[in-house]
Amino acid sequence: MRIVVVGDVMLDVDLSGEATRLSPDAPVPVVDISGVRRRAGGAGLVARMLAQDGWPVTLVTVLGDDDAGSQLRTHLAGVQLVAGTSGYPSPVKTRVRAGSHPVVRFDQGCERTPIPDVSPAMLRAVEEAGVVIVADYGRGLAANPQLRGLLGRLAGSVPIVWDPHPSGPEPVPGVAVVTPNISEATKAVQAAGNVPTSVEGVAQVLLERWRSQAVLVTKGEEGAVLLQQGDASSRAVPAPRVEAGDPCGAGDRLAAGLAVHLLAGRDLPEAAALAVHDAADFLAAGGVSALPDTQGQDADPDHQRGAPGRGRRTTEPLLLARSVRENGGKVVATGGCFDLIHAGHIRSLAAARELGDCLIVCLNSDDSVRRLKGPQRPIIGQHDRAELLLAMECVDAVMVFDEDTPEAALDRLRPDLWVKGGDYKGARLPEADLVERWGGRCLTVPFHPARSTTGLADALAKVS
Template sequence: MQRQEASILLGAIAGKRALVVGDVLLDSFVYGEVKRISREAPVPILSENRREMMLGGAGNLVRNLISLGGGASVISVAGNDPQGDAVEALLTDCGTDGCNLIRQPGRSTPTKTRYVSGSQQMFCVDCDPGTAISHDSERAVIEAVSAALASADVIILSDYGRGMLTPDVCRQVISLARAAGKPVCVDPRGADYSRYGGATLIKPNAQELADEVGLPVGTDVETEAALAALKSRLSTTPALVVTRGGKGMSLIENGQVHHHRARPRSVYDVSGAGDTALAALSLGVAAGLPLVDTMALADLAAGTAVGKTGTATVSPEELLDSAIPGAGDVDWRVLGREQAASTVSSWHRDGLKVGFTNGCFDILHPGHLASLRHARSVCDRLVVGLNSDASVTRLKGEGRPVNPAAHRAAMLAALESVDRVVVFEEDTPEELIRAIAPDVLVKGADYKPEDLPGADFIKSRGGEIVIAPLQPGFSTTALVEKMKAHSA
C-alpha cells in the first residue's frame, strides 16, 4: 500500500468507536534464557528474567483498536478471581471508553501463559473455564450490549472459544445491532457459523475457513471456492474476509472475490496478528470505507504487527513507516508538536530510546550529515527540531534562511538518520523538548552541556546529554558568504 493512500485511510478511521463483545484473556509472558537441559527429562530449562501481563483475546483487539486511532468499549465475562481483577485493571488502564466486565461466581478467568527464550516462544499454557457462561451471564451481556449500542459505530464479536459467545448471545447481539442500524464484524471460532448469520463481515483465518467448509484453501482458486461455499450458507452476511498469513487476504463481496497480496516479511511472530487485522477491518467498516481498501489497510497493519514480539499493537505512525513511499512522499515525517509528543510516547511504550537534536539546517552540508548520524547512533529514534523561518531570521539576520522551513524539513525528513522533524517557532527548542520528553539531547561540540536549552529538563528525567564531534571546514554561514562573493 502506498503511504499516501494509507494516510487517507487512517484519517478516515480515526475516532471511530467500536463495542467489543467477546472473550478477554489474561496473557502472561515469562521471559528468560535457556542455558542448559534438565537432568530429569530431555527438556530445556528456562532461567526466568521477568514476567509481563497484558490483555489477550478480545482484550488484544481492544488494544489494537485504540492504538490505530479508534475508540473501544468492551463487554466480557470473567471469574471472581485474581486473574479477573488483573483483566479489569488492564482494561481500565489501556484507555477504553467503557469496561463492563461481568463477574460469574465459580467461573475461572481464561488465561494464556507463554514462555519465551530470547525472541523464541518455547511453549504456551492455557487455562480455560471449560464451559459456556451461565444463563444469568448471558442475560447480563445482552442487557449491557443493549445499553451500549447507541454510542458505538461498529459492534465486534471476538470469539476465542472460551464459552462467552454462546449461539444465543451471538444471535441476540446481531439482532440488536441490525435493529439499531449498526454494522457487526465477527472473528469466528469453532464449527457452524450459522450463529453469526446477519453479521456485516466475518473474518476467519485460512485454517478456520477450511475446517468450516471442509475444503482446501492453499491456492487462490481453492480459497475462492471455499469462500463461495461459506457465503452460500450465510446469505444474510454481505462479506467474508479470510486472512491467509504470508499469502495476504481474500474478500468475497457481491459475488466477487478480491485478493490482496502480503508484502514479504523477514521476521514473523503471528501472536495477535488476527486481532490487528480485525481492528483495522472493523474501523474501516465503521467509517464506511470500501472493503477492498480496508482489506489492504488491515493487511498492512497485520504485517507490521508480525514484525514485533508477542501480541503487539501498531500505531498509525508505524503503518506509515511500513507503507511504500510514493514520489515526493516524505513530508508525513514532519509533525506538529502534539503529534510528535504522541509519537514519542508510543516509542517509549515500545521500550525505545528517543534522541533529540536541533538546528536551522538552512543549507545541508556534510557537517550536518555527520552530526545527525552521530545523534542517531546513540538512540533508537531521532527527532530533529527545526527553527522556523522567523526564528532563523532572528538568530542569523536578514536574508536568512536561504531555504524556507517546508523545504528544509522535507530535506531532513528524507535522511535515513532522521525519524521525525518538528518545526518550532521559539528561539530555543526548550518548550519543544519539554513537550516531547526525549531521552537523549545531542548537540555539537561548539556548545557546552550546561548551556543547552532543555538540558536541565532532560537530566531531571534521568536522560543524558551527548556532545557530538564537529566536522571542521563546514559552515552554512561560510557557504552563504561564498555564494555572495561569487555573485558580486
C-alpha cells in the first residue's frame, strides 16, 4: 500500500517581495525581499504533497553531504526517506518573485553529474511499493541500470507513473503511464526529424517509442491528451478554469494524483481526469506558495505507517477503505444529500463512526440531488458539502456519486457496515441485498425528530 517516489531532489528557495523602482546601475527592477521560503523540490515536492495528504510515502533518492542536503532532510519531515549519497553538491534553485510574478532564477550545483549508485536499501524500498512515481529531474538517478532493471520487472505488476525530463533517460518499457508536458513531449520527438503537427500525433510517436501502456501529454490550462495502447484514438482530458499566477508544481501534483487514483483501483481514464482536477485545485489554492512550511516539524507516525481512521484525513475513499481493511479494521459507510447540515446529521454521523475504524460518506452529486428533490436543490453545491463533511472529526472520506441511489458507489466501496438514520427503523434498507452480497451488514443509528434539511430550508426561507 505504500507509494514510493523515485527521483532527483533539489532545494527550492523562494525570495518574495515587491518591486517599485528600477536599479540606478541598470534598467532592472529592484525587489525588496520581505519573505524567504525553502522547500524540497523535484521528487521531494511530490513526496511532500503525498505526505501532506496523509498517504504512506517513501522517497528513494540521493542527497549531497552538504548544508543544502541537510536542509532537504529537514524539509522532508513526514516522509520516509531512503537516501544514498550523491557525492556531489545538492542542487539549489533560487527564485525571485515580485508579487506573484517571477523575476529571475539562480541555479547552483545543477550541472550534469555522473549516474549515482543505488544501495540495497533503496532497491528494497522500491520492491515494497504498491505504486511507483518516477520523478525524473535529469540528475541521473532514473538512468541507474540496477534501478531501471528493477522498475522494468515491476512494471507488469505495479502501476508506475513516469514523469520524464528532457535531460533524463527514456522510461523503461511497460510503465502504466508517462506524463510529459507538451514542451517535453515535442522535444522528445524532435530527434526523429518528423514532428507531428498535433498533440495526438506526438503522443502516438511517444507511445510507440517508449512502449509504455499509456502516454498522458499535459497542456496546462487546456488539460491533457491521453493515449493508451490498443486505442484507436486519443482522449481529451479537460481541465477546469482556474486563476493561477505560478504553474510551478502542477506536474508534480498531477503525478501524485495519478498514483493515488491508480492505487485505489481506478482505471487510467478516470484516474487521469481526477488527477487533472487535482492539479487545477492545487494551483487554485495557491500552488507551491500555499504549501505549509515543514521546517522543524517531526514526522507524523500515523503518516509513516499509513494508519487507518482518525490518523488520516483524506478525500480518497477507495484507497482509505482498502488500507483500513488490510490493517484489520472495519469500514463504515453512510449516505445522503447533506444539503444543509444540521445537528441531526452530526449526531447520526458521530454514531456511525463509532461502529468501525473509518466512516466514508456517499454523497449525492448536484445532478443527483436535483433529480431527487427538484430544480431548486441543492442549496449548497457538492464541493462545499463535501468540504463541510470532511471538516467533521467523525468523517474520514467523502465519495460523490451521480446516480439516484448509492448502489453503484457501494459496489465499488464494499463497506463492512452500511448505516442509515433510524427513520428507516423497522424497514429493510433498500441496499440490504447488495451489501449482504459481500458479507456486509446494514444498521440504523438513532433518528432525531424535528431536525431535517427541509425544515431548516423552510425556516431560512421565512427570514430571507
